[in-house]
Amino acid sequence: METNGNGRNGLAPKIGLFPLTNIVVANMIGAGIFTTSGLLMRDLGNPLVMLGLWAVGGLIALCGALSYGELGAAIPRAGGEYAFLSELYHPLLGFLSGWVSFFVGFSAPIAASAIGFSEYFSRAFPGLFQAGLFPAAVEGVVFKKAWACLVILLFTAIHARGIELGAKVQNVLTVSKVLLIGGLVVAGLASGNGHWSNLVQGAAFHADFAGWKSAGLALMWIMFAYSGWNASAYIGSEVRDPARNLPRSLILGTGIVLLLYGGLNVFYLYAVPPAEMSGVISVGGLAAGKLFGSSFERVLSVFISFALFSSLSAFIILGPRVYYSMARDGYFFRSVAKIHPVLGAPSRSVLLQGLISIVIVLSGSFDQILTYMGFSLGVFPLFAVLGVFKLRKRGIVAFRMPGYPVAPVVYLFAGTAILVLGFLHSPGPSGVALLTVAAGIPAFFFFRNKYKVMDAKEP
Numbered sequence: 001m002e003t004n005g006n007g008r009n010g011l012a013p014k015i016g017l018f019p020l021t022n023i024v025v026a027n028m029i030g031a032g033i034f035t036t037s038g039l040l041m042r043d044l045g046n047p048l049v050m051l052g053l054w055a056v057g058g059l060i061a062l063c064g065a066l067s068y069g070e071l072g073a074a075i076p077r078a079g080g081e082y083a084f085l086s087e088l089y090h091p092l093l094g095f096l097s098g099w100v101s102f103f104v105g106f107s108a109p110i111a112a113s114a115i116g117f118s119e120y121f122s123r124a125f126p127g128l129f130q131a132g133l134f135p136a137a138v139e140g141v142v143f144k145k146a147w148a149c150l151v152i153l154l155f156t157a158i159h160a161r162g163i164e165l166g167a168k169v170q171n172v173l174t175v176s177k178v179l180l181i182g183g184l185v186v187a188g189l190a191s192g193n194g195h196w197s198n199l200v201q202g203a204a205f206h207a208d209f210a211g212w213k214s215a216g217l218a219l220m221w222i223m224f225a226y227s228g229w230n231a232s233a234y235i236g237s238e239v240r241d242p243a244r245n246l247p248r249s250l251i252l253g254t255g256i257v258l259l260l261y262g263g264l265n266v267f268y269l270y271a272v273p274p275a276e277m278s279g280v281i282s283v284g285g286l287a288a289g290k291l292f293g294s295s296f297e298r299v300l301s302v303f304i305s306f307a308l309f310s311s312l313s314a315f316i317i318l319g320p321r322v323y324y325s326m327a328r329d330g331y332f333f334r335s336v337a338k339i340h341p342v343l344g345a346p347s348r349s350v351l352l353q354g355l356i357s358i359v360i361v362l363s364g365s366f367d368q369i370l371t372y373m374g375f376s377l378g379v380f381p382l383f384a385v386l387g388v389f390k391l392r393k394r395g396i397v398a399f400r401m402p403g404y405p406v407a408p409v410v411y412l413f414a415g416t417a418i419l420v421l422g423f424l425h426s427p428g429p430s431g432v433a434l435l436t437v438a439a440g441i442p443a444f445f446f447f448r449n450k451y452k453v454m455d456a457k458e459p
Helices: 017-028 031-035 037-044 047-074 081-088 091-105 107-124 136-159 163-190 196-200 209-226 242-271 283-292 296-328 347-363 366-394 406-425 427-457
Strands: none
Touching: 017 163, 017 242, 017 296, 031 037, 031 209, 031 242, 031 283, 037 047, 037 209, 037 242, 037 283, 047 196, 047 209, 047 242, 047 366, 047 406, 081 091, 081 296, 081 366, 091 107, 091 296, 091 347, 091 366, 091 427, 107 136, 107 296, 107 347, 136 296, 136 347, 163 242, 163 283, 163 296, 196 242, 209 242, 209 406, 242 283, 283 296, 296 347, 366 406, 366 427, 406 427
16 A cells, blocks of 8 residues: 555554544534434434434444444555545445545534534624624624634644644543533432433333334434544544554444433433423523523533534544545545645645535535435445455454444444435435435546546656
């Protein structure tokens, strides 16, 4: 495999287990856990079923993390699915995964996290979003977008300076977020102001077609909240001892988040009866208000905005490694493959992603993209996990996952079921997702003819 003396794929291996695990945790804990439980309760009506589905979603994510651990140890390259699929199948399949990641997988979540940050931050500090220069409705939108763009610019500048500085910032953000979540759960459950009887209230679950369909739809939302379990695989080229650290980071990070999500949902249910929780998006604020008083809602708004801050930072670290790998292989704009001579980072790739994210923030179209994001990004991990069997057949094993072959089979079955259900439930957004993938096919041949042919002609 090609290197230039600075490490695998031109990126120096500088990241150890602790920051690598932090990146996984930060990438997973975002808006999903703070917004979906009330919607799930509306559709399910049963607290224990909801808790069970959160546990099932965590186990599916853990099966995916185990599979990616084996893949990442055997193919320690930047790019995640792009690297795996290009090597195991064909460069076209790898390109399509990177193509979707460029528009949907990273830029849109960065934009969404930035706007989510500004929304929650404006609830905590409304004075920072009011200057009296425009009508109140217009001014609110303008200032929220301005703050969102400012946050993207700030973290783009940080991560353009290299993985070492970015990892240090990410360590602080992630450790603080985990401590805050743990503290919130412990303080809430210890307050004595909630009711454990809330967990056994609500409607009975009916194991008929309608009931299982509701459970399947709920699991789709839950898997959105767990997305990011494969995060450290995207920076495989920069991991020290990847055969050891990369699998451990995926398993540890996913396990930590599974426990935190379980604790938060118990906190919600302890605080709020199912009937009051049903359909409430800002369920965290509702729970905090019930247990600690309305004044604590402002504190929690700051906390959630902080959590989104950390997630945004993690996305900005990961995405550029995909585009960098694509460009280095001749399947994207050549300038994106440039490594900064002093900082040792794919700075141009970081800046390009930041620009795209800001465009999405300003256009206001990020919500439409997020509607079909789950379907778009659910396809390629299935091919990647299936690749574990190809690795075993070829005898390429740097790390043997525990639970083989059950773990990859469980992930493949569950992931396929979720995609089918998603298409049947929302054929419009799912169809647009398929069109997005299809649009990458001519793009692949354009870049291949432009750059790969050029490389062949160079002496």
